[in-house]
Amino acid sequence: MQLGVMRKAAIGLACGVVASWMGLAHAAEAPGVSAREIRIGQTGALTGPAAQYGLLARAHAAYFKMVNDQGGVNGRQLKLVLADDEYSASKSGELARKLVEKDQVALMFGSFGTPTNAAQSAYLNSLGVPHLFLGTGADKWGDQKALPWSMGFQPSFRQEARIYTKHILQTRLDAKIGVLYQNDDFGRDYLKGVQDVLGKLQAFKLVKVLSYEPSDSNVESQIASMHNAGVEVLVLAAIPKFAANALSETYARNWRTTIYIALGAAGISTTMEPALDRPGVTLYSGAYAKDPRDARWADDEGMRRYRAFMHKYLPDEDVTNPLPALAFNTGALLVQVLRQCGGDLGRANVMRQAENLKDVTLPLLSPGIQVTTAKDDHYPVEQMQMARWDGRRWIPFGQVMSVTFQPWSIGS
Structure with a gap:
């Protein structure tokens, strides 16, 4: 009996050694x-x-x-x-x-x-x-x-822009839309998202499209062109440096418009500094995560x-x-x-x-x-909510929406 137990123990030990060796070999x-x-x-x-x-x-x-x-x-x-x-x-x-x-x-x-x-x-x-x-x-x-x-x-940036454009059509059906985007895959995805929802039938609502390069110093001339073109709703696909500059120029021109800001920039405090406690511009973005600045998540x-x-x-x-x-x-x-x-x-x-x-x-x-x-x-x-700037922070509103499979038909 004792010999059998010892034999089983020895076999178990050997198996353990082999398993350990195989694990190390696999890692190597x-x-x-x-x-x-x-x-x-x-x-x-x-x-x-x-x-x-x-x-x-x-x-x-x-x-x-x-x-x-x-x-x-x-x-x-x-x-x-x-x-x-x-x-x-x-x-x-x-x-x-x-x-x-x-x-x-x-x-x-x-x-x-x-x-x-x-x-x-x-x-x-x-x-x-x-x-x-x-x-x-x-x-x-x-x-x-x-x-x-x-x-x-x-x-996805493209799906995010589709949600923004759907919201524009729900709230400002006849608005003249502009898109200011970074000239790379990041920015072009937002432009495509806007165009997806407008389709051919409503493409005329997109009255101004401009881009900037990451190496540019600012986007002040682009904002001026948007303002002069009579844009009423701007989709801003920019990283924080240029998004903040766009907001500063918008306020400086006293341009009372509506801006949808890419959520990757909107969540950065430096982006939103020009808009702190500033009325006159309606700002929207998106949200898919809990905001550390929002007191409702304290507990x-x-x-x-x-x-x-x-x-x-x-x-x-x-x-x-x-x-x-x-x-x-x-x-x-x-x-x-x-x-x-x-x-x-x-x-x-x-x-x-x-x-x-x-x-x-x-x-x-x-x-x-x-x-x-x-x-x-x-x-x-694949989901997010709309969010609106209240002067100090972003306030999510509405239902959680899928950003990959939307109930609307593109181009409708």
């Missing part, structure tokens, strides 16, 4: 993964014209530190390898190659910017490197056939966790800034994916798990909004 075969660490690459605008978004990268680093302090993921620490691309597409493409080939990252995660991520995407997809939960809402990240290894996070469990995180890991940053809140959500989503991977952290399985998220609730998503993905669905967040 997965790029960017060791027995103790998962290396994650990211590019960010730490400097340059979009430097306000550098906080997003710093918040991701802080989030991973919190996760590591809590034991990591499946026994491994998360190592963020961050590179400053200065919001330059050419630099971003070069840095992505360096992160993969020299720094040996397992995947790319949370990189900021539409033109910058676009410069990386062909290279990363050609190698089968997961390119996940990007800081951009470009519609292309949902094109799983063209970019099977890429996936955004927030609602919310997710918000309490977020504030505790900020207090401990980013004590010198503004807790009401939405960028760390975004990082808190996307960081939690990546951790969910890695946990689903179990012991198989190869790139193919990481992507497989990113495409297998079912009704995931994140701490700072608005109530009723969950994350679901599939192999043919690369849009993690």
Whole structure:
């Protein structure tokens, strides 16, 4: 009897050793993964014209530190390898190659910017490197056939613009519409969204379309042209620097218009400084996450966790800034994916798990909004609400709407 027990114990020990060895061997075969660490690459605008978004990268680093302090993921620490691309597409493409080939990252995660991520995407997809939960809402990240290894996070810019245009037609049916957009994939997605809803029958309502380059100093001449053209409703697809400048010029001209601001810019405090307690301009945007500035979330469990995180890991940053809140959500989503991977952290399985998220609730998503993905669905967040500026903050209103599948027919 004793011999049998000892034999079983020996077999169990041997199996454990083999399983452990196989786990280590598998980790060694997965790029960017060791027995103790998962290396994650990211590019960010730490400097340059979009430097306000550098906080997003710093918040991701802080989030991973919190996760590591809590034991990591499946026994491994998360190592963020961050590179400053200065919001330059050419630099971003070069840095992505360096992160993969020299720094040996397992995947790319949370990189900021539409033109910058676009410069990386062909290279990363050609190698089968997961390119996940990007800081951009470009519609292309949902094109799983063209970019099977890429996936955004927030609602698509194009779908966001469709919702804004539908709201314009519901509230200002005869308004003359203008679009001012950044001349890249980011801005062009908004223009396409407006055109989708207007269609051929109502295309005449779009009376002025202008663009700007990220290298421009300001958009004051474009705002003047919009005003002189009699635009009554402006869709503003701009990053914070230019959105703030557009608002300043609008108020300076005493132009009593209505502006729909891209939600990625509207949530940044510097964008809205010109509009603080200023009447005369009606401002709309969108919302899909809890706003740290909104008192109604004071006792919310997710918000309490977020504030505790900020207090401990980013004590010198503004807790009401939405960028760390975004990082808190996307960081939690990546951790969910890695946990689903179990012991198989190869790139193919990481992507497989990113495409297998079912009704995931994140701490700072608005109530009723969950994350679901599939192999043919690369849009993690597909819902949002309209929001109106009250002079101090954005107030969401109306029902939560799907931004991917809308009940209206395009061009109607």
